[in-house]
Amino acid sequence: MSRPRDVLDALHATIVGQNEVCEALVLGLIAGGHVLLEGAPGVAKTLACRALAAAVGGAFRRVQFTPDLLPSDIVGTRVFDQKSGEFTTVLGPLFANVVLADEINRAPAKVQSALLEGMQERRATIGPRTYDLPAPFVVMATMNPYDSDGTYPLPHAQLDRFLAKVVVTYPTREEERAIVDRFGAGEPPLPANVASVEDVLRWQDDARRVYVDAALRDYAVELVRATRGAELVAHGASPRAALALVQLGRARAYLDERAFATPDDVRDVAPAVLRHRLSWDDRIALDGADPEAIVRGIVASVPAP
Amino acid sequence: MTRLAAIALVAAAPAFASCAAAGAQALRPLHVTALSMRADRMRIDVGAVFHLAIHAHVREHVAALDELVIPDVGTMQLLGDERSVTHAGGETDVVETLTLEPVKSGAYTFRPAYLDAIDARTGRPSRFSSNAVRVVVVAPVASAAERYGALARLGGEVLLALLACVAVVLAAIGALRLRRARARARADVAPAAPPPAAAAPAPARAPRDEVAEALRAYRLSPAEPALRRLRASLFTAAGTNGGSTLGDALAATTDRELRIALIAAERAAFGPPADRDEASRELAGATEAWLR
Numbered sequence: 001m002s003r004p005r006d007v008l009d010a011l012h013a014t015i016v017g018q019n020e021v022c023e024a025l026v027l028g029l030i031a032g033g034h035v036l037l038e039g040a041p042g043v044a045k046t047l048a049c050r051a052l053a054a055a056v057g058g059a060f061r062r063v064q065f066t067p068d069l070l071p072s073d074i075v076g077t078r079v080f081d082q083k084s085g086e087f088t089t090v091l092g093p094l095f096a097n098v099v100l101a102d103e104i105n106r107a108p109a110k111v112q113s114a115l116l117e118g119m120q121e122r123r124a125t126i127g128p129r130t131y132d133l134p135a136p137f138v139v140m141a142t143m144n145p146y147d148s149d150g151t152y153p154l155p156h157a158q159l160d161r162f163l164a165k166v167v168v169t170y171p172t173r174e175e176e177r178a179i180v181d182r183f184g185a186g187e188p189p190l191p192a193n194v195a196s197v198e199d200v201l202r203w204q205d206d207a208r209r210v211y212v213d214a215a216l217r218d219y220a221v222e223l224v225r226a227t228r229g230a231e232l233v234a235h236g237a238s239p240r241a242a243l244a245l246v247q248l249g250r251a252r253a254y255l256d257e258r259a260f261a262t263p264d265d266v267r268d269v270a271p272a273v274l275r276h277r278l279s280w281d282d283r284i285a286l287d288g289a290d291p292e293a294i295v296r297g298i299v300a301s302v303p304a305p
Numbered sequence: 306m307t308r309l310a311a312i313a314l315v316a317a318a319p320a321f322a323s324c325a326a327a328g329a330q331a332l333r334p335l336h337v338t339a340l341s342m343r344a345d346r347m348r349i350d351v352g353a354v355f356h357l358a359i360h361a362h363v364r365e366h367v368a369a370l371d372e373l374v375i376p377d378v379g380t381m382q383l384l385g386d387e388r389s390v391t392h393a394g395g396e397t398d399v400v401e402t403l404t405l406e407p408v409k410s411g412a413y414t415f416r417p418a419y420l421d422a423i424d425a426r427t428g429r430p431s432r433f434s435s436n437a438v439r440v441v442v443v444a445p446v447a448s449a450a451e452r453y454g455a456l457a458r459l460g461g462e463v464l465l466a467l468l469a470c471v472a473v474v475l476a477a478i479g480a481l482r483l484r485r486a487r488a489r490a491r492a493d494v495a496p497a498a499p500p501p502a503a504a505a506p507a508p509a510r511a512p513r514d515e516v517a518e519a520l521r522a523y524r525l526s527p528a529e530p531a532l533r534r535l536r537a538s539l540f541t542a543a544g545t546n547g548g549s550t551l552g553d554a555l556a557a558t559t560d561r562e563l564r565i566a567l568i569a570a571e572r573a574a575f576g577p578p579a580d581r582d583e584a585s586r587e588l589a590g591a592t593e594a595w596l597r
Contacts, residue, residue, distance in 0.1 A: 170426065211577040230436055260575050262551055287432070288432045289434040296338065297339065300339055300360060301341050301343045301436055302548075303547060304548055305574075
């Protein structure tokens, strides 16, 4: 039986650095939540998702979001079979265990809605029938913060569906050197079947039983409440963020093979849970303030229990 | 303008001057991963003392963070300004703690502290800002009953003080007479006793003593308040304060026995109720081992 730590180790064996990204992907898998990765092109967002899918086994689909994509391109469609004279259903790439939605903000709102509805409801409707999506079902979406021409920014309510958002930064000089060494002669093979789909379902079940003390639940609520009315924050995080903090805190404790969560678990995942759930005051651009520093400041301002 | 405002301007002056003179080239490249500000109390009486702490964390090892500009504190009196710089794993934490005393009531918002640097992640000159902090200063209002009660208490205290003074004078006179009588009775005259040494101020309790005391209280009653006290005393012994996490405490100490006790305290505080008894025994044992 595999442990989540095995998958994390497999990711580290493929990806140079990017510890936060690798950990967020595994935590998303354990918590059964979707993860949004934002970073410049070429910083291993897509590779990390592919490596995760390869390590876990199961079905993996990648969808490159483009402005001309249609909802049926990701959900599926009904095709008329001339031989039988009947309509048959062709399931789209959404029907997979790990779905990589590459450059999610390049598709129009209608397509984003179709994907996000599947993420929330874990089912999709094609024609007259509704189909359950497979379990586990995890969406890893990527976004490029630059080249905003021709993009469709995700509305606040849709961003809230993502359990965590990770900002993928450029590697350090040493990491970049290691990337050249490791990938210079072509991409090394991805880790294969380190864990099974059944393992993942068991982890998700076990993680739900991780004990979260009342003081920690209070802490999660205080963290979320601290975002409301904070300087330069126009709209704070929703109660869903408090649930996400507890859910991801549980996953982090489980990854560390603990049966209970600690304040570190909640505090460490807080930036990933909160950063995409805040909308900013217009003054932030005028002040030249760094949203990331503000999020970390809000987290630091709430005393841990 | 208060002294702190002046200090803030003095602290900010080099940053402004360097910006004006040399532009972004004068800024240091830094990975600023945290910049926050918090007050230890959000509601303060006029004349009461509170602390405003500004915390900055950079991934680089720096001797000082002179770029950090603290906010103006308006009409508040600055009673102290302490800056501490700590290093761990090649990274730097800077904590500046202002001790303030408000002199007039009303809500006051401290503008964000900030520092200008080249953002090492993007290579661009950036201004990193903390959160703002809003405090409410209230004038202490006493009801008529409280005022009369306070007057009565004051009268009683004055009367008691007078009685105590009379008793001390009488006792001194009695002691003097007795001593003279004894001196007369003796053939030889004893040398005058040296004047009693002034009582030394009670030393601040060492963290180890506080842990020992908290452990005694915890053994007597292993309930939640005693557990909280013991855990807090262990965190203090590690060099962290309230509101820190186990990760902070472990990063602050290399004392192996203390680290074991800290981990045991975490399990006792946040572990499942079914494991509490065992965790409690483990905590007491680990703490005792550290104290030895």
